[in-house]
Amino acid sequence: MDLKGIAINYAKDVLTKKIKGSTHKEIRSRNSKILLYILIGYKDFIWDNFFARLMKFVPDNIDVCLVSSGKKISTLSQKAEEHNWSYIYSLKNNVSILQNLVIDSFPKAEYIYKMDEDILLTENIFESLMATYEVAEKDNKYHPAFVGPLINVNGYSYSIILDSIHKKDAFIDKFGSAKIESGPDKLIEEDVNTALFMWGVGGYVPNIDRLNNSFSKKKTHYSICPIRYSIGLILFKRTTWEEMGGFPRRPGNGMGIDEEKIDSLAIKSAKVAVIDENAVVGHAGFGKQTDEFKKFVISNPTFLPQVK
Template identity: 40%
Template sequence: MGALLEKIANRTIVIWGVGAIQTDIEAMFGLNISYYVDDTYDQRKDRIHLLHHPLKASDALRNEKKENLFVIVCMQEYRSALLALSDMGYLDHEQYASYERLLYECDFKGISKSISGRNVAFWGIGKTFFDYQKYLYNHTSDVALLIDESEPSGQALPNGMPVISFENAKDKLQDSYIIVTSSYYPMIAEKLKSIGKKPIEDFIFVDTYKILNDLYCLLNEEYTFVERTKDSKHLLIILAGYKKPLWDDVFFRVQSFVPEYFDVCVLSSGIYDEKLNRICEKNGWSYLSTANNKISAVLNIGIHLHKHAAYVFKLDEDMFVTKDIFQVLMKTYEKFELLERYEIGFVTPLIPANTFGYIRLLERLDLADVWQKTFGEAKYSDGTTHHLEILRNPEAAKFMWGEQCESLKNIDILASELSKGTLEYCVCPSRYSIGMVLFSKETWIDMKMFPVTDGNNLGADEEHICKYCMMSARVMVVANNALAGHLGYGPQTEAMIQYYKKNKNIFMLQNG
């Protein structure tokens, strides 16, 4: 059972919105429903079957005692309802959530298996069908029937397939799975139940299907999971598998500084490595490896498998953590959330070899002029369009590891100095390199996870979360009191691994 379902298991439930989605939600979850809320019921009551619980106006929620109540919004356009609930003093994910959030908790892989290998029928050949037509035919096979009680619209039907009535389709539906694309779904559901069809197991509304199928596609990779979880609300996931020379120091630092109560899971995309497995076994960490090299997929699966995680720390295998970094990032998250009028996208430490962090540290250590004499103008960069020395030039990475400046040479001493004094932070206004970030699981769900695209997805996770932050008014917060070392960017890797091998003392845990 997922964390949200556990939270609401013994609460009284109010469903906001009756109709197609509410019909599926009631069929899927054993909810203790008190009543429905719907201010537009009179406009749609001819499409809705007999209601099983009382119906009230949304104002009924204003005077409710919120402690033991939870509202699930079952409307296709649910933002207005969520805003209204917020205005009434209800807390997001504590006292209300959208039906999409609830669907994340269900067994969508099991539902996908219910459809797999069966003929598919679409019921309702109108506007909704044509809106979804491309998606439906891309994600289903063996379409056997098109059902409607009236003549379809003038648009051309796929493959010239005829549309038949339910009466004529009854005998042909025995082994079929039905995806309903009609707003009369509650009425259609009753007809299908009358011939022995079971909701979700044998039929589903198209909006519910699309959400569940998208979740399935984002998590549908063959994987091996060696589980050693603690059911912690704090999860550290470490992407590793391709920079083996760094592991002794990288993982020794993690083992030295990660809080004992954290869940830690090492993720390998497209590779299984026995050394990583042994490292995990020694430290009591979980190990997840996928058959295909798709970075976004292994990230999604790793987060999804940890049902109780509320906060996710994501770390790359070329990042060198320092003392108290996890605690400082968490405190920064909590302080920012409490004091600022922004929503948080993610929190990250200062990172010397980083297109944003290098400027912050150069300024703090009064080294900007030294940089500019060697590498030219010092400017914040997105890492793709301008001022790319920090990303492309191995000498720039070496500089940020202290090649010319003693004050940069020991990340542990520098981290200790940064950690002193009042907790401080700043906001990054452009694309950020996410070698180490902290975000909430709710943020990951809200941004529809990480996109699984063609190829190995390198950089897709970073681009996606940065776009999400910008387009959703969620900020990228940099914790000025936390520091993590980054070996270097991709174009610098070969030279920096050689530099690492020759200068191990710089990267080893010092003064700690």
């Protein structure tokens, strides 16, 4: 390695040590081979619904860890203690590096679900993703980088959902396009009205629970995402994380670079993003949509489907 490379690695190690030094852990591990960690702390307007779904749908045999980058939240610490989950937070904000420290904290985890707090779960979602991962490997056609579900607000998934329920023409009539595409400048990620449409405003799209129920009954099927996939909920193997050298160690808050890394791994290492088309979850809006989506949800408290 040349001097420049040595200097870069040294800077990365120093940065990691700073994040690690501000990290606090409340570990209640079951030593499971399956880990679910949840990046949470900034969208409390959907926490009631989020936690109701988490408690209803998460399997009993996995380790669950709540993760807050840049802050400690007493509510989350209490929630973790109440449900025998772990809680890890760092006072310095770097969500990418913190994820590496989280995964390191559960050395027996062979399979890892990574999830964001703005994903609303549906029935049997974890079981479906795991089954799809196993099927994709047994098919012996691809090397999966990760498996993700259909997400109602997602540059790849939304078009597939619209096709399946025969509402693509209605979407195009309203917004002009329903192409498979991703990025902060794209309609599905930029315009809050497209997100609300996919959540059911206007009566075109069923709620996520009915969608998931419908898709789960179809013949087992997965597809390969050819574009950048927003990783609000994915399942990957520890060996994949090790192969890519962990998530990137860069200055700043680290937002989005975990997604860049694991998506680019699919290209550089001839791996693929496998999408489980028997499972649907909800995404409560991308960055540009979040404020308006939040206002809508608060003003319409029965808008998001509830679970008991």
